[in-house]
Amino acid sequence: xxxxxxxxxxxxxxxxxxxxxxxxxxxxxxxxxxxxxxxxxxxxxxxxxxxxxxxxxxxxxxxxxxxxxxxxxxxxxxxxxxxxxxx
Amino acid sequence: xxxxxxxxxxxxxxxxxxxxxxxxxxxxxxxxxxxxxxxxxxxxxxxxxxxxxxxxxxxxxxxxxxxxxxxxxxxxxxxxxxxxxxxxxxxxxxxxxxxxxxxxxxxxxxxxxxxxxxxxxxxxxxxxxxxxxxxxxxxxxxxxxxxxxxxxxxxxxxxxxxxxxxxxxxxxxxxxxxxxxxxxxxxxxxxxxxxxxxxxxxxxxxxxxxxxxxxxxxxxxxxxxxxxxxxxxxxxxxxxxxxxxxxxxxxxxxxxxxxxxxxxxxxxxxxxxxxxxxxxxxxxxxxxxxxxxxxxxxxxxxxxxxxxxxxxxxxxxxxxxxxxxxxxxxxxxxxxxxxxxxxxxxxxxxxxxxxxxxxxxxxxxxxxxxxxxxxxxxxxxxxxxxxxxxxxxxxxxxxxxxxxxxxxxxxxxxxxxxxxxxxxxxxxxxxxxxxxxxxxxxxxxxxxxxxxxxxxxxxxxxxxxxxxxxxxxxxxxxxxxxxxxxxxxxxxxxxxxxxxxxxxxxxxxxxxxxxxxxxxxxxxxxxxxxxxxxxxxxxxxxxxxxxxxxxxxxxxxxxxxxxxxxxxxxxxxxxxxxxxxxxxxxxxxxxxxxxxxxxxxxxxxxxxxxxxxxxxxxxxxxxxxxxxxxxxxxxxxxxxxxxxxxxxxxxxxxxxxxxxxxxxxxxxxxxxxxxxxxxxxxxxxxxxxxxxxxxxxxxxxxxxxxxxxxxxxxxxxxxxxxxxxxxxxxxxxxxxx
Numbered sequence: 001x002x003x004x005x006x007x008x009x010x011x012x013x014x015x016x017x018x019x020x021x022x023x024x025x026x027x028x029x030x031x032x033x034x035x036x037x038x039x040x041x042x043x044x045x046x047x048x049x050x051x052x053x054x055x056x057x058x059x060x061x062x063x064x065x066x067x068x069x070x071x072x073x074x075x076x077x078x079x080x081x082x083x084x085x086x087x
Numbered sequence: 088x089x090x091x092x093x094x095x096x097x098x099x100x101x102x103x104x105x106x107x108x109x110x111x112x113x114x115x116x117x118x119x120x121x122x123x124x125x126x127x128x129x130x131x132x133x134x135x136x137x138x139x140x141x142x143x144x145x146x147x148x149x150x151x152x153x154x155x156x157x158x159x160x161x162x163x164x165x166x167x168x169x170x171x172x173x174x175x176x177x178x179x180x181x182x183x184x185x186x187x188x189x190x191x192x193x194x195x196x197x198x199x200x201x202x203x204x205x206x207x208x209x210x211x212x213x214x215x216x217x218x219x220x221x222x223x224x225x226x227x228x229x230x231x232x233x234x235x236x237x238x239x240x241x242x243x244x245x246x247x248x249x250x251x252x253x254x255x256x257x258x259x260x261x262x263x264x265x266x267x268x269x270x271x272x273x274x275x276x277x278x279x280x281x282x283x284x285x286x287x288x289x290x291x292x293x294x295x296x297x298x299x300x301x302x303x304x305x306x307x308x309x310x311x312x313x314x315x316x317x318x319x320x321x322x323x324x325x326x327x328x329x330x331x332x333x334x335x336x337x338x339x340x341x342x343x344x345x346x347x348x349x350x351x352x353x354x355x356x357x358x359x360x361x362x363x364x365x366x367x368x369x370x371x372x373x374x375x376x377x378x379x380x381x382x383x384x385x386x387x388x389x390x391x392x393x394x395x396x397x398x399x400x401x402x403x404x405x406x407x408x409x410x411x412x413x414x415x416x417x418x419x420x421x422x423x424x425x426x427x428x429x430x431x432x433x434x435x436x437x438x439x440x441x442x443x444x445x446x447x448x449x450x451x452x453x454x455x456x457x458x459x460x461x462x463x464x465x466x467x468x469x470x471x472x473x474x475x476x477x478x479x480x481x482x483x484x485x486x487x488x489x490x491x492x493x494x495x496x497x498x499x500x501x502x503x504x505x506x507x508x509x510x511x512x513x514x515x516x517x518x519x520x521x522x523x524x525x526x527x528x529x530x531x532x533x534x535x536x537x538x539x540x541x542x543x544x545x546x547x548x549x550x551x552x553x554x555x556x557x558x559x560x561x562x563x564x565x566x567x568x569x570x571x572x573x574x575x576x577x578x579x580x581x582x583x584x585x586x587x588x589x590x591x592x593x594x595x596x597x598x599x600x601x602x603x604x605x606x607x608x609x610x611x612x613x614x615x616x617x618x619x620x621x622x623x624x625x626x627x628x629x630x631x632x633x634x635x636x637x638x639x640x641x642x643x644x645x646x647x648x649x650x651x652x653x654x655x656x657x658x659x660x661x662x663x664x665x666x667x668x669x670x671x672x673x674x675x676x677x678x679x680x681x682x683x684x685x686x687x688x689x690x691x692x693x694x695x696x697x698x699x700x701x702x703x704x705x706x707x708x709x710x711x712x713x714x715x716x717x718x719x720x721x722x723x724x725x726x727x728x729x730x731x732x733x734x735x736x737x738x739x740x741x742x743x744x745x746x747x748x749x750x751x752x753x754x755x756x757x758x759x760x761x762x763x764x765x766x767x768x769x770x771x772x773x774x775x776x777x778x779x780x781x782x783x784x785x786x787x788x789x790x791x792x793x794x795x796x797x798x799x800x801x802x803x804x805x806x807x808x809x810x811x812x813x814x815x816x817x818x819x820x821x822x823x824x
Contacts, residue, residue, distance in 0.1 A: 013289055016325040024320050040163060044284060044295045045325045048317060052329075056320040074299055075332065076309030 003029045007036040007046070011068075016045035023053050032060035039065045047071065051080055096437065097138040101187045104131035105180070106502045112177055113505060120168045128176070129158040135187065146196035147186040150203065154179050157206045166213040175209060178202060181506055276338045280307070280345055280358055281366040283331035287355035295328065295356060301348045307334040316369045331366035440532075443492060450482075450489045451680065451776035455795045457482045458773070462798050486680065494676070495535050497575045497584070498526035500542060504573060507543055511550045517557065517569060519550055519588075524574035530582045530676050534654055538584075538674070541650040545586045545670050546571065548644070553590030553668050563665060565589065581656075582676055587669040593662040595619045620660040624648040652808065655681070655698060683775050683804065684752065685796065686766040688733045689742030692802045693766075694775055694794055699754040699807040701761065703769060708747040721751055721763040728753065728761045731814040733805070736789055743767045754807050762811040777804065789813060 003026040008015055026032050032053055036042075053060040062081055064072070072078045111128035136151035158176070160166040185197040280302070284295035299309075313331035318324075336345060342360060349358050357367040457478055464472060501523050508519050554560075554569030561567055572587040595616060602608045602622045614622075624644050651658045656674035675681065675698070682697040710722045711730060719730040730751065734742030743749035743765070751763040775794040780787055791806035 012294070013325055020320075020323060020325055023323075027320055042296070043289070044328065044330060045289060047296075048327075048329050049323065049325060051314055051317045052320050052323045055317060071296060074296065074303055074309065075330070076312040077314070080312065080314055 004033045004035060007034060007039045009038050009040045011036075011039050011042040011046035013043055013045035016043075016049045020049065023049065027057045031058040034060050034062045036062055036064050036068045040067045042068055042071045044075075047075060047077060047081075051077070054081065094142055097142060098187065098191045099437070100138065101135050101191075104135050105184050105187065106499065107131040108180055108183075109502055109505060112173060112180060115168060116170075116173050116177075122162065125158070125162045125168075129155065129162055132158055132183070135183065139190070142190075144186075144190040146199075147183075147190045150183060150186050150196075150199050153203045153206050154183060157210055160210050160213065166209060172209060175205060177505075177509060179206060181509065184506070277307075277335045277340075278338065278342075278360070279310070279333055279364070280336055280360050281331070281333050281364050282349065282356055282358040283313075283367040283369065284328045284352070284356040285354075285370045286327050286372045288352050289326065289328060290355075293352065293355070295352075298348055298352065298356065299332070299334075302334055302336070302345065305340045305344060305348075306337040307340070307345075309333070310335045311366075313366050327371055329369065331369065333366060438492075447489050447493060450486050454482055454486060454680070454774065454776055458796070459799055462796075490531065490676070490680070491529070493532050494529035495532050496527045496529050497535060497538075497582075498523075500535055500538050501526045501573055501575075503539065503543070504546060504571075507546050508550065508571065511547060515550060517550055517554055518567070519554060519569045519571050522570060522572045524572070525576050528575040528577060528582060530674065534582075534674055534676070537650065537654055538672075541647040541672070542584070542586070544644075544647050546573075549586060549588040549590065549668065549670075553588040553592075555591050559591075577676075578673075582674045584672040584674065585669055586672075587667060589667040592664040592666055592668050593620055593623070593660070594664070598622055617660075620662055623660075624658070655696070680774055680776055681804075682772070683794075684772050685770040685775075685802065686733075686750075686752070687768050687770055688737065688766045689739030691734075691737055691739040691742075692770070692796065692800065693733065693737065694802050694804040695752060695754070695764065695766075695807065696791065696804060697772070699756065701753040701755050703750055703752040705750050706746050711746045719746060721746070721753075723753060723761075723763075728763055729815055730763045730765055731811055732765045733810070734765070736810050736814055737803070737805075754811065756808045756811045759808075759812045759815045762815065764805075764807070764811075775802075775804070 005019065005022055005026065007019070023032070034050065034053065036050075050060070050062060054062075061084070062068070064082065069078070069082075072081050108128045108131035111124050111131065114124050115128070132151055132155050136148055136155050139145075139148035139151055157166065157179075161168060161172070161176075166172065179202055182197055182199050182202055186199070188194065189196045282298075284298070287293075288295045288298075303309075309332055311333040313333075314329070316329045316331075318329070345360070346358070349356050359365065359367055461475055461479070464470065464475065504521060504523070508521055512518050549571055550569070554571070555563070555565075557567040560569065570589045572585070574585045574587075576583050599608070599614065599619050599622070602619075602625065603610045607622060607625050608614065624647070648658050651672055651674070654674050656672055659671045659673075660668065661671065662668040683694040684697060684700060684703070686693050686695055706721060712720050712722065712727070714720050720727040721730050730746055732742070732744065733739070734744070746763075746765055749765050749767050750769055751765055752769070753761060753763050755761055775796075777792045778794060780790060780792050783793075789806050789810040791804045793801050793803050796802050
């Protein structure tokens with residue numbers, strides 16, 4: 001029973017704010033699957049949310065877009081975000 | 088600064104942005120469609136949107152939002168760049184410009200619904216081709232749409248800029264292909280910068296990742312990201328900054344250039360540089376409600392160990408510990424090894440125009456004071472003082488610098504031309520290529536501001552009446568598209584602006600016939616080519632229904648000439664049948680200072696602007712011939728021109744009335760041809776500062792303004808045009824026609 005959350009194209013702070021309840025609601029329902037394949041822009045708030053999601057409960061796997069990978073590389077968060085990913 | 092002033096700056100920036108966007112689109116049209124160009128257009132539109140939101144111009148903001156979204160898709164290669172798209176973007180830019188004007192002047196915003204639909208259509212079309220079919224929501228699959236709108240007012244969407252800088256990788260591209268930070272190995276040597284964006288850095292649309300991108304563009308690589316503060320989801324607050332970073336910066340990058348990046352976020356993103364420095368501590372703001380921007384936030388944690396002037400750090404990786412806080416010997420070494428941060432090119436500041444005018448006014452007074460000093464010394468029989476010469480040359484230098492501050496490149500006028508051509512192209516079906524030369528030529532801001540109208544009219548005229556229809560052009564063996572060439576250059580203290588088309592040229596026979604029909608010239612008048620061409624400037628010789636039936640808009644050519652004349656300029660025509668027509672405007676570089684002859688007429692001292700003077704002479708009695716009771720004509724090398732008594736015109740007493748005892752100044756006028764002004768004698772020729780009579784008294788016919796002479800007396804500056812015109816129409820009407 002994997003909960004899946006799809007991230008929008010623009011993942012700015014407003015997006016993080018809007019998605020936080022959904023992330024919180026998915027807690028305790030097993031590992032979270034985050035589909036970020038459509039994400040074209042990403043900001044620090046969303047990166048933090050993704051990190052938090054990976055640390056909470058059963059964790060989360062992220063299916064990143066190239067833009068997200070790029071942002072992760074920029075911030076040195078590749079391991080923290082994608083390690084153990086099954087992509 | 089008051090909100091109004093800030094708003095004023097916003098509109099100034101809008102204008103700059105519009106120009107930038109226009110240039111970007113022109114480059115796109117010309118084939119330069121790289122990401123830099125598209126980004127430049129995007130940034131321009133984006134900055135207008137940001138300000139529009141901040142100042143509550145909703146119509147403007149709504150329109151820029153759609154425009155920006157389309158550009159964003161173009162930037163991300165979601166919408167292909169086609170001629171149709173460029174055309175759409177250009178039209179959107181025109182409407183945007185109208186929006187800005189409406190917002191600034193408080194007018195009603197232009198009708199943009201259809202254009203917005205068109206832009207959305209362009210996005211949807213492209214999305215349809217790009218995305219897998221069946222994707223219902225094209226742009227943002229899930230939640231984006233809803234909060235996007237709410238987001239409009241609160242955030243400035245600087246996030247969009249994320250992709251602008253350095254690492255903008257279009258979706259679907261190989262991630263390893265971009266960015267200096269890509270897969271490149273970490274630099275062997277370098278120095279470390281530690282930073283931590285606080286909540287404030289993310290407020291109001293701020294985006295710390297943007298700063299990191301800039302850092303990465305310098306070649307810096309993230310070597311550590313402190314994620315320890317990230318809470319579990321339950322305690323997560325999207326407004327807080329939980330992350331801190333350590334970046335390894337290449338050795339050859341100066342500390343100043345790194346500090347520059349973080350300068351404007353200030354305390355919101357403290358950075359620390361130095362061997363002992365660490366990532367600044369986290370700073371959680373009182374959450375939930377809108378946090379006040381705590382101005383007195385603990386600054387101590389900021390870059391304490393390294394003052395601003397601190398030298399570039401010694402290589403950290405290669406030389407980890409052995410520098411036990413010994414910053415003393417560093418400066419020289421640093422100076423040798425690290426290049427100082429070069430000042431950014433083209434730095435500029437905004438100056439209130441009032442202040443600038445005040446400066447120029449004062450410089451004007453200085454010029455007068457200097458002239459007064461010279462006069463006084465002369466009266467005291469102290470002449471050829473070396474210091475005075477020095478003062479004079481310095482004064483002139485200051486004057487020139489002050490004037491050059493007011494000077495602006497004429498490009499700001501030329502940049503409006505593409506839009507005029509687009510509109511004309513839509514209404515006349517004539518496509519016109521534009522060539523611009525010398526757009527960096529500078530001239531006074533006042534001249535620039537008042538140049539727009541006549542220039543616009545001349546361009547409309549060139550396209551309406553000059554350039555033929557595509558069919559006619561092909562029939563004549565020309566290319567279907569006409570060419571309009573604008574050029575500007577400095578020539579002997581004046582500026583020369585040429586507006587040239589490669590159209591049909593002026594049909595002199597028809598102009599002459601029209602002038603006869605209008606009763607402007609006699610049917611049997613013998614006129615030279617040039618004289619016939621000048622006829623189109625005659626009042627009442629409206630361009631509408633002259634050569635084609637395309638209606639002129641508003642002003643006629645006589646108004647154009649009047650405008651140019653008011654600027655102290657002249658306009659002339661060169662035209663060749665089927666080769667084209669060139670209008671040449673000669674304008675003074677400034678309106679505030681001019682050269683003139685100081686003349687004595689009876690009890691009056693007057694100034695004749697040098698731009699009008701052709702020659703001056705003391706005539707032999709035989710050169711002047713009477714005509715009728717009181718009129719006199721001067722024989723200048725076989726040509727007779729009317730003698731105008733300045734004394735009569737200005738009501739001076741005890742003036743010379745016999746030309747052979749006075750001096751005749753032959754002047755050139757726009758409206759009445761040449762005339763000879765009779766004055767007692769010429770005193771001097773020098774620069775004078777023009778003081779407007781309008782602002783201090785009222786407009787007086789025949790007087791262009793006043794100036795203060797070296798001895799402190801006020802002298803009137805003659806308006807040669809109206810003076811001669813008045814005198815000639817009173818006494819010489821027949822001869823001058």
